[in-house]
Each structure stands twice: as structure tokens, then as C-alpha cells.
Amino acid sequence: MQRRDPDMSPSSADRSSLHRALDTMPQMVWSTRPDGFHDYYNQRWYDFTGVPEGSTDGAGWNDIFHPHDQADAWRKWRHALATGDLYEIEYRLRRHDGVYRWVLGRALPIRDAQGVIERWYGTCTDIDDLKTVERRLNRSEERFGSLVAATDAVVWSAAADGGFDRPQPRWMAFTGQDEHAAAGWGWLAAIHPEDRSTTAQDWSRALVSRALYQTSHRLRRHDGVYRAMLVRATPLVGADGSVEEWVGIHTDVTDLKEAENALRRLNETLEVKVGQRTAELVRARKVLEVTNQGLETAVRARTADLQTANEELKRFAYIIGHDLRAPLVNIMGFTSELEAGRDALSGFYEAAIATVPALTSPEIDRLFKEDFDEAIGFIRSSTEKMDRLINAILTLSRAERRMVTPEAIDMQAFLSTLRGSFGPSLAAVDGAVEIDPDLPEVVSDRLALEQIFSNLTENAIKYRAENRPVRIRIGGRLSDERAVFTVADNGRGIDPKDFERVFELFRRAGVQDRPGEGIGLAHVRALARKVGGRVTLASTLGEGTVFTLDLPRRISQTFQASE
Amino acid sequence: MTDQKPVTIVMIEDDDGHARLIEKNIRRAGVCNAIRHFSSGTAAVDHLFAPGDPDERPVLVLLDLNLPDMSGTEILARLKADQRLKRAPVVVLTTTDDQREIQRCYDLGCNVYITKPVSYESFAQAIRQLGLFLSVMQIPEAP
Numbered sequence: 235m236q237r238r239d240p241d242m243s244p245s246s247a248d249r250s251s252l253h254r255a256l257d258t259m260p261q262m263v264w265s266t267r268p269d270g271f272h273d274y275y276n277q278r279w280y281d282f283t284g285v286p287e288g289s290t291d292g293a294g295w296n297d298i299f300h301p302h303d304q305a306d307a308w309r310k311w312r313h314a315l316a317t318g319d320l321y322e323i324e325y326r327l328r329r330h331d332g333v334y335r336w337v338l339g340r341a342l343p344i345r346d347a348q349g350v351i352e353r354w355y356g357t358c359t360d361i362d363d364l365k366t367v368e369r370r371l372n373r374s375e376e377r378f379g380s381l382v383a384a385t386d387a388v389v390w391s392a393a394a395d396g397g398f399d400r401p402q403p404r405w406m407a408f409t410g411q412d413e414h415a416a417a418g419w420g421w422l423a424a425i426h427p428e429d430r431s432t433t434a435q436d437w438s439r440a441l442v443s444r445a446l447y448q449t450s451h452r453l454r455r456h457d458g459v460y461r462a463m464l465v466r467a468t469p470l471v472g473a474d475g476s477v478e479e480w481v482g483i484h485t486d487v488t489d490l491k492e493a494e495n496a497l498r499r500l501n502e503t504l505e506v507k508v509g510q511r512t513a514e515l516v517r518a519r520k521v522l523e524v525t526n527q528g529l530e531t532a533v534r535a536r537t538a539d540l541q542t543a544n545e546e547l548k549r550f551a552y553i554i555g556h557d558l559r560a561p562l563v564n565i566m567g568f569t570s571e572l573e574a575g576r577d578a579l580s581g582f583y584e585a586a587i588a589t590v591p592a593l594t595s596p597e598i599d600r601l602f603k604e605d606f607d608e609a610i611g612f613i614r615s616s617t618e619k620m621d622r623l624i625n626a627i628l629t630l631s632r633a634e635r636r637m638v639t640p641e642a643i644d645m646q647a648f649l650s651t652l653r654g655s656f657g658p659s660l661a662a663v664d665g666a667v668e669i670d671p672d673l674p675e676v677v678s679d680r681l682a683l684e685q686i687f688s689n690l691t692e693n694a695i696k697y698r699a700e701n702r703p704v705r706i707r708i709g710g711r712l713s714d715e716r717a718v719f720t721v722a723d724n725g726r727g728i729d730p731k732d733f734e735r736v737f738e739l740f741r742r743a744g745v746q747d748r749p750g751e752g753i754g755l756a757h758v759r760a761l762a763r764k765v766g767g768r769v770t771l772a773s774t775l776g777e778g779t780v781f782t783l784d785l786p787r788r789i790s791q792t793f794q795a796s797e
Numbered sequence: 798m799t800d801q802k803p804v805t806i807v808m809i810e811d812d813d814g815h816a817r818l819i820e821k822n823i824r825r826a827g828v829c830n831a832i833r834h835f836s837s838g839t840a841a842v843d844h845l846f847a848p849g850d851p852d853e854r855p856v857l858v859l860l861d862l863n864l865p866d867m868s869g870t871e872i873l874a875r876l877k878a879d880q881r882l883k884r885a886p887v888v889v890l891t892t893t894d895d896q897r898e899i900q901r902c903y904d905l906g907c908n909v910y911i912t913k914p915v916s917y918e919s920f921a922q923a924i925r926q927l928g929l930f931l932s933v934m935q936i937p938e939a940p
Binding site for chain 1: 812814815818821863891892893895913914916917918920921
């Protein structure tokens with residue numbers, strides 16, 4: 235490019251060669267007269283802007299900059315011209331395609347030996363790519379900053395040694411520490427005393443390992459309240475591999491922690507409640523168990539008491555049987571001695587009055603002939619009765635004491651034999667015993683059954699109705715695991731009010747016209763009980779009585795052991 | 798019994814009435830041996846087991862089972878376990894006719910078991926028979 239300089243000076247030739255050289259530069263270069271009149275642009279300028287040569291000479295350059303930058307550029311340019319200072323500006327230059335790109339404009343004056351400005355040389359450097367990166371960076375930083383501001387987070391940076399080496403605005407704002415107090419490891423003073431040691435250890439470890447620092451501690455807020463903080467920091471490593479700085483962030487998790495604690499407390503409360511409830515249930519169950527045990531114990535004790543009482547009763551009956559008999563022996567014995575004495579005296583009396591009749595008197599006579607006999611008779615009959623009663627008690631007591639011996643009994647054969655033994659007594663009253671066929675077999679105590687059926691048969695004969703021949707019918711059937719036998723007679727019957735009474739010892743019912751001590755049915759009931767059975771009766775006065783004997787079909791050794 | 802040392806009858810009976818009746822009937826049966834009556838088991842045991850019985854006579858024991866201070870079966874067992882006394886006849890005289898007790902007495906070595914019947918005739922009869930029995934009984938001397 236050649237341009238004629240209207241004001242050619244001796245240095246014009248030099249300038250021309252300079253301008254040719256400048257044309258080859260990738261940078262836009264321009265030059266002005268001392269008064270600021272642009273009279274040179276290199277080729278790169280025209281390539282970039284696409285403007286016709288010479289169109290930007292003088293002050294025309296200003297028009298192709300972004301309208302927003304034109305005033306600023308003009309002002310700075312005038313200022314530089316006025317002062318001779320460095321001209322420097324970032325502004326947007328319109329490219330040939332109409333796109334404004336950021337360029338850095340710089341210009342310096344060239345002075346002569348006297349210091350007078352000869353010319354200004356300036357450059358425009360395309361910094362648009364740099365600007366874009368910078369803008370993005372700024373935007374990113376802004377975003378980060380607003381993010382940080384939005385989160386209550388305390389962002390800080392620390393030197394490689396872990397100390398604060400520059401002001402930490404967020405830290406200072408949060409903790410209220412001033413720059414001096416927080417400097418170095420001074421920040422540690424804002425950590426809760428109890429957390430300082432672990433924090434220092436964690437931080438030191440992170441500094442050495444250069445790994446992500448992660449901890450939690452309580453940090454004192456400017457108002458003195460400690461807040462729970464989650465802490466994270468990461469090292470920024472330089473090109474040489476050394477840590478340039480640490481960037482860290484404290485996040486306030488107090489509310490989170492409180493919520494967590496509240497939740498935990500709630501859980502604990504729930505657990506405590508569940509625990510309490512469980513404990514209550516366990517306690518209740520224990521009480522129940524104890525009560526049950528108490529009941530069992532009570533039942534056992536009661537059973538033991540009853541057994542003891544029962545044993546005592548048996549012994550009592552046995553002892554009574556023995557000990558009541560002993561005086562009876564004396565009463566009877568000495569009564570006999572008295573009788574013998576009386577007989578001797580009678581003989582003596584007879585002889586005496588035969589010799590001396592005057593010795594007699596009606597009283598003495600009655601004494602020998604009636605009173606002695608009567609007295610001795612009563613003593614005898616009473617003693618005999620007492621002996622029978624005692625024997626009855628003894629019999630019952632022995633029945634109680636006797637061990638049962640289970641054996642299989644064919645009841646059909648058993649009762650036939652029994653009937654045979656009643657042959658004479660039945661014949662005497664024109665009686666008959668009918669035995670039903672197909673009677674069940676039982677496993678029981680033969681002797682007990684013998685006594686039971688004998689007693690019942692005996693009673694049927696004894697308490698017969700006088701106006702009809704005795705008819706006794708014995709039946710039997712199975713009912714589950716029990717064998718139920720009946721002995722029915724056509725006797726005089728028993729009044730319903732006496733149904734229970736007849737089973738009591740020494741008690742009898744109805745007209746007392748038969749000999750007996752009232753032990754038969756008591757014995758029957760005791761024997762039935764002994765073999766695990768029970769005996770009941772149904773009766774209609776004047777028609778007859780049915781005794782029912784309900785027996786276990788089988789009795790076992792176990793059954794005996796429980797007796 | 799004449800060619801032997803006369804036998805002493807040791808009667809252990811707590812009922813004095815019984816003792817008297819027994820003695821009367823023994824005498825009525827014509828038995829005139831000495832009768833020593835002890836109304837307690839303890840006194841009888843003290844006498845029987847005293848070292849060197851001064852009498853050194855053979856004994857026959859009439860034993861009641863129902864004694865207030867010890868059981869007659871215990872005395873019976875001790876008599877039969879004793880070297881000196883085990884051959885002495887023991888007649889158990891008691892009110893009970895309980896078969897199990899009778900059996901137990903025989904098992905222990907009782908020689909005769911007599912139930913005291915309430916009926917005096919029977920009782921007197923039994924004792925007289927005992928007297929008869931005593932009169933023919935060979936009683937070994939104590940070793």
C-alpha cells in the first residue's frame with residue numbers, strides 16, 4: 235500500500251519502509267500525526283474492517299467502533315493526545331462481516347530528541363476470544379457466587395499450610411472474626427472447643443494427603459451460637475503439582491441436624507414407649523405366670539392338704555377301730571366277771587333265804603332276779619352294737635387302705651357266680667335274679683365289684699316288698715370308656731329325700747324293721763370310688779329302686795397310683 | 798414244764814383291765830407260771846434287754862401291739878433280732894384282726910397271734926386255749 239504523505243518530511247522514506255514492514259504483521263497497526271490525525275493503517279486493518287483505504291483517516295476511525303464505545307474511545311484518545319500518556323482501551327471494532335469484536339487498542343507517542351511528539355503509533359489486538367472466555371468465567375463466578383450466597387454456605391480459601399493467608403469475607407461475616415483473628419490457624423478459635431482437636435487432626439491429615447477434606451464440627455456464629463457445620467475442602471493443584479490453595483465450604487446443617495435429632499428423639503421416644511409397653515406386657519405376663527404358679531401351688535398345696543386329710547381320716551378310722559375296741563374288751567370282760575360274781579352271789583342268796591327266809595325282801599329279790607339281768611343285758615347289747623359299729627368303720631377303713639388289683643372280668647360269668655352264692659337266701663323269699671345278656675367286660679378290682687354287687691343284691695332282698703316275690707334285674711352297657719351297670723329291684727323303694735342319706739355311714743331310711751348298722755351302701759359308695767366309679771340311685775316308693783354303677787371300663791396302675 | 802426251769806411270762810399290755818382279764822383267764826386255765834406285767838414298752842424293753850437277767854429263766858412274751866410309747870411290732874422285731882431272746886416264744890395279743898398286721902407279725906417271727914374278741918366268752922376261750930398251749934409248749938432255754 236502506498237500513500238502519499240502530503241507533508242513529506244525527510245523521514246518520510248524511512249516511514250514508508252517501516253509501513254511496508256508493518257503491513258506484514260498479523261496485528262492491526264495504525265499511526266497518527268502528533269495532533270492525532272490518523273494517516274496510516276496497515277493492511278491487516280483493512281483486511282479486518284473491510285473499509286476502503288483511507289476511509290478511516292483523520293477521525294473517521296471512530297465511526298466503525300461500537301456505538302457504545304465511540305464516546306469513550308474519543309475521550310481517551312483526546313486525553314492521551316493532550317497528556318502524551320499511554321492510550322489503552324478495550325472496545326468493539328466492527329469486522330468486515332458486521333460483527334463487533336473486542337479489540338485491545340494501545341498507542342504510544344514517539345518523541346524526538348527534544349522530547350517533542352513526532353508521531354503516535356497504535357495497535358489493535360483482537361481479544362474477542364479472550365473476552366468471551368473472560369465473560370464466561372465471570373458469569374460462572376457470578377453464578378457460583380450467587381449460588382454460594384443463596385446457600386448460607388461459608389466459602390473460604392486457605393494456603394497450602396492450612397492457614398488463612400488472605401481475608402475471608404464470608405468466614406468473617408459468619409463468625410464475626412476479624413481478618414487478624416482468623417489469619418493463619420486463627421480460624422480454629424471459632425470452632426467449638428470440643429471439636430477443635432478432631433478438626434485440627436482431620437485438617438492436618440487432609441493437608442498431608444492432599445485429599446478431599448471432609449469433617450463436621452460446631453462453628454461459632456457472630457452471635458455466639460454454635461452451628462453444626464458440614465465441612466468440605468479440596469486442594470487446587472498448580473501446574474508444578476504443588477497445592478496452590480485449598481478451597482473450602484462450610485455448610486450449616488444445624489437445622490438438618492435438629493430435624494435429624496428430632497426424628498431420632500421421636501424414634502427414641504417411640505422406642506422407649508414400645509419398650510415401656512413391652513415391659514408392661516412382660517410384667518403383666520409375669521404377674522400372670524406368678525399368679526398361675528400361685529394357683530398351681532395353691533392347688534397342689536390344697537391337693538396335698540386333702541390327701542393328708544384323707545390319709546389322716548383313714549388313720550383316724552383305723553385307730554378308732556383299734557382303740558375303741560380295747561375298752562370294749564374290758565367292759566365285756568368285767569361284765570362277765572360281774573355276771574359270774576352275780577351268779578355266785580345268787581347261789582349264796584338262794585341258800586341263805588332257804589335257810590333264813592326272813593333275810594329276803596322284794597327289793598333284794600328283784601335285784602337278783604331282774605335288775606342284774608337287765609343291767610347286764612343292756613351293757614351287753616350296747617357293747618355288741620358298739621362292736622358292730624367299730625367293725626363297720628374298720629371294714630370301710632380297710633377298703634380304703636386296700637390296693638386295687640385290676641384284672642379282666644367277664645361280667646356275665648362273674649354275676650352268674652354271684653347269683654349262685656345267693657341261691658339259699660333267694661329261695662327263702664321266692665326271689666330271682668335276672669342277668670341281661672351281652673354284659674360288657676371290664677378291667678377292675680374283682681373283690682370290690684364282688685362286694686358292691688353282693689351288697690346291692692343283699693339290700694334288694696332285705697328291703698323287699700312283702701306283697702310280691704323279689705325280682706332283681708342286672709343290666710349293663712358300654713358308654714364311651716365307661717361301663718354302666720344297673721341293679722333294679724321291685725322292693726319297697728326309697729323316698730327321694732333319702733337318696734343321698736342312704737349312702738351315709740350309719741344312716742338308714744324307711745321303716746326300721748330290718749337288722750343293720752347302715753354301712754352297706756356307705757361301703758358300696760366307698761368301694762365304687764376306690765375303683766374310679768360312682769354309684770347313684772333312682773327310686774319310686776312302693777315300686778322299686780335302680781342302683782346305677784358307673785365304672786371306668788379299664789383301670790390301670792396309673793389310676794391306682796393316683797389314689 | 799416240770800423238768801425245766803419254770804418259764805416266766807412277760808406280759809406287755811398297757812391296758813390294765815386287759816392285763817387283769819388275761820391273767821385271770823391264764824390262771825383259770827391252770828397255768829401258774831410267774832407273770833410279770835409291764836404297762837409300757839419302754840419298761841418291758843428295759844427288763845428284757847437288761848444285761849444278765851437275774852432270773853436267767855426262759856421267758857414267754859405276751860405282747861400287745863398298741864402301746865402308747867412304742868409299737869409292739871418294734872419290740873417284736875428287737876426280740877427276734879436278739880441272740881439271747883430270739884427263741885423266746887412271742888404271743889401277740891391285740892384288738893385288731895387286720896390281716897396285714899397279722900401277716901406282718903408272723904413275718905417278724907411272732908409265734909402265735911391272738912385277736913382279743915370283744916365277746917368275753919371268746920376272749921376267755923382264747924386265753925384258756927393259750928394256757929393249754931403254754932402248758933404243752935417246749936420253751937428253749939436261753940443260750
